[in-house]
Amino acid sequence: MSAVRLFGLVLRRLAVASWNVILWTARAWRAVLVCLVIGNVLFIADLEAAGVIAIAVIPASSVVRAVWDAVSPLTYEAMLGAPLRRRGWRHRVRKEWKDVARRCGLIWPWADDRRRSLPRLLRVSTSGNTLTLRVRAAVGQTVDDLTGTIEAIATAFEAESAESRRVAPGVVELDLTMCELLHEPTTPRMPYELETEAVTVGRRADGSAWRLQLAGRHTLVVGRSGAGKGSVFWGVAGNLAPSANAGLVRLWGIDLKGGVELSVGEAMFSSVAIDEQAALGLLNDLHRVIVERQAAMRGRSREFTPSPGDPAHVLLIDELAVLTGYASRDVVNQGTALLKRILTQGRALGVMVVAFVQDPRKETVGMRELFTQTIALRVASASETRMVLGDGYGDLAPAHRIDRTMPGAGYVVRNDGVVERVRADFWSDELIRSVADRYPAAREARFADHGAAPGELLRLPVPELTVFPAAGRRDPRTPRDPEDPEAA
Numbered sequence: 306m307s308a309v310r311l312f313g314l315v316l317r318r319l320a321v322a323s324w325n326v327i328l329w330t331a332r333a334w335r336a337v338l339v340c341l342v343i344g345n346v347l348f349i350a351d352l353e354a355a356g357v358i359a360i361a362v363i364p365a366s367s368v369v370r371a372v373w374d375a376v377s378p379l380t381y382e383a384m385l386g387a388p389l390r391r392r393g394w395r396h397r398v399r400k401e402w403k404d405v406a407r408r409c410g411l412i413w414p415w416a417d418d419r420r421r422s423l424p425r426l427l428r429v430s431t432s433g434n435t436l437t438l439r440v441r442a443a444v445g446q447t448v449d450d451l452t453g454t455i456e457a458i459a460t461a462f463e464a465e466s467a468e469s470r471r472v473a474p475g476v477v478e479l480d481l482t483m484c485e486l487l488h489e490p491t492t493p494r495m496p497y498e499l500e501t502e503a504v505t506v507g508r509r510a511d512g513s514a515w516r517l518q519l520a521g522r523h524t525l526v527v528g529r530s531g532a533g534k535g536s537v538f539w540g541v542a543g544n545l546a547p548s549a550n551a552g553l554v555r556l557w558g559i560d561l562k563g564g565v566e567l568s569v570g571e572a573m574f575s576s577v578a579i580d581e582q583a584a585l586g587l588l589n590d591l592h593r594v595i596v597e598r599q600a601a602m603r604g605r606s607r608e609f610t611p612s613p614g615d616p617a618h619v620l621l622i623d624e625l626a627v628l629t630g631y632a633s634r635d636v637v638n639q640g641t642a643l644l645k646r647i648l649t650q651g652r653a654l655g656v657m658v659v660a661f662v663q664d665p666r667k668e669t670v671g672m673r674e675l676f677t678q679t680i681a682l683r684v685a686s687a688s689e690t691r692m693v694l695g696d697g698y699g700d701l702a703p704a705h706r707i708d709r710t711m712p713g714a715g716y717v718v719r720n721d722g723v724v725e726r727v728r729a730d731f732w733s734d735e736l737i738r739s740v741a742d743r744y745p746a747a748r749e750a751r752f753a754d755h756g757a758a759p760g761e762l763l764r765l766p767v768p769e770l771t772v773f774p775a776a777g778r779r780d781p782r783t784p785r786d787p788e789d790p791e792a793a
């Protein structure tokens with residue numbers, strides 16, 4: 306670092322630290338006044354040293370905090386800054402709840418107009434960047450009355466965003482995100498774990514890992530062009546690549562947009578289709594896997610556990626609508642029929658589908674309801690949000706209001722109905738290529754064929770790829786300008 310830059314950095318930190326000393330001392334003005342009074346009493350009592358200490362204690366503690374913050378911001382934030390901030394949020398809510406509730410229209414008149422009641426604040430808690438209010442509706446109110454005012458409550462407490470969930474009859478929890486952690490894009494590390502059930506695709510609004518459950522689910526990801534579907538696509542494929550390499554998972558890919566997306570990491574996939582006929586062939590093969598597995602499991606087991614040589618099958622379809630809506634009529638009919646069979650029969654047999662689509666309307670995705678979990682990235686309208694996540698989620702999970710500058714951000718409705726705000730990690734072409742080079746798909750083989758002991762993982766370097774026409778390699782993509790006007 307050059308001397309000038311170092312000098313500038315030191316100067317900036319000094320300025321911030323001085324400002325913090327003034328700010329923190331001013332905020333503690335009541336304590337400062339009390340200390341002044343005590344200090345003067347001690348002076349009058351001829352205890353000068355004690356008097357000086359009493360008067361200086363608050364400014365001195367501000368100086369210590371500010372120096373700590375300037376010298377080691379990370380340890381300061383973890384050990385003192387964040388806990389103090391969270392205490393401040395809790396204190397503010399307890400102090401202001403009644404006033405805020407009244408102003409947000411939650412005051413409820415009793416039988417005679419003079420007596421009024423408010424929803425009761427049962428508990429205030431904090432965790433990470435989230436402030437949680439547990440509130441009981443007043444008699445005469447419903448949970449919907451409370452959740453309907455969540456935006457107003459979030460604004461009153463200066464929260465970045467808010468989510469709500471019903472936890473008991475008449476009781477809701479309001480989660481207020483006080484600092485936005487999703488603004489900054491993040492990139493994943495080279496995966497190394499053998500995942501078969503769930504993968505870490507990104508992070509949640511509170512900064513914790515966003516784990517996407519795959520086992521036993523079919524996932525539909527909806528988002529406009531540029532919403533960041535590619536991040537979720539590679540979040541799933543890339544994180545499963547070590548398992549695909551080990552023979553625990555077999556990745557199948559359909560990319561009818563010319564194979565542009567899929568070709569970057571094609572080596573992770575065992576089977577790839579980039580044209581309509583090849584896609585039908587691939588779906589047929591996958592359906593055959595289901596039929597064979599049904600026969601093998603009948604009378605033996607109802608639950609499938611992947612093992613080398615008997616892998617879980619994950620089919621990723623980029624732009625599902627090309628297959629189910631825009632292709633020729635024959636392809637649409639056959640593709641839809643095959644996909645419906647895979648969706649209805651595959652789940653319990655370890656065959657999962659993860660599909661991506663821009664336009665979620667029934668005309669383009671006729672089998673929408675067969676997907677058991679949906680992720681809404683940035684969509685076009687409130688009606689699309691409701692279409693994707695379900696009625697009632699237009700306000701709770703406003704995917705149509707996600708900013709264009711936040712590709713990869715979206716909403717997920719958990720099984721228990723709780724809405725989660727998430728953002729996928731960004732997978733660069735370089736990372737996708739390195740993952741594909743490091744973890745090419747295992748050759749389709751049973752471990753017995755290769756003399757491996759049961760349970761031993763196969764690491765077969767040579768992938769037997771591309772049963773169907775291969776996609777050509779593409780040049781690295783330059784990140785698209787999020788401000789670009791959207792393609793239809």
Ligand SMILES: Nc1ncnc2c1ncn2[C@@H]1O[C@H](COP(=O)(O)OP(=O)(O)OP(=O)(O)O)[C@@H](O)[C@H]1O
Nearest residue numbers: 490530531532533534535712713729730731784785
């Ligand atoms: N998780 C992310 N974090 C930050 N930036 C991202 C993220 N995901 C995508 N982007 C940026 O947004 C651009 C568009 O993303 P992407 O191609 O994944 O969108 P898409 O939804 O697949 O669009 P299309 O349907 O047109 O293919 C990327 O080129 C990249 O610059």
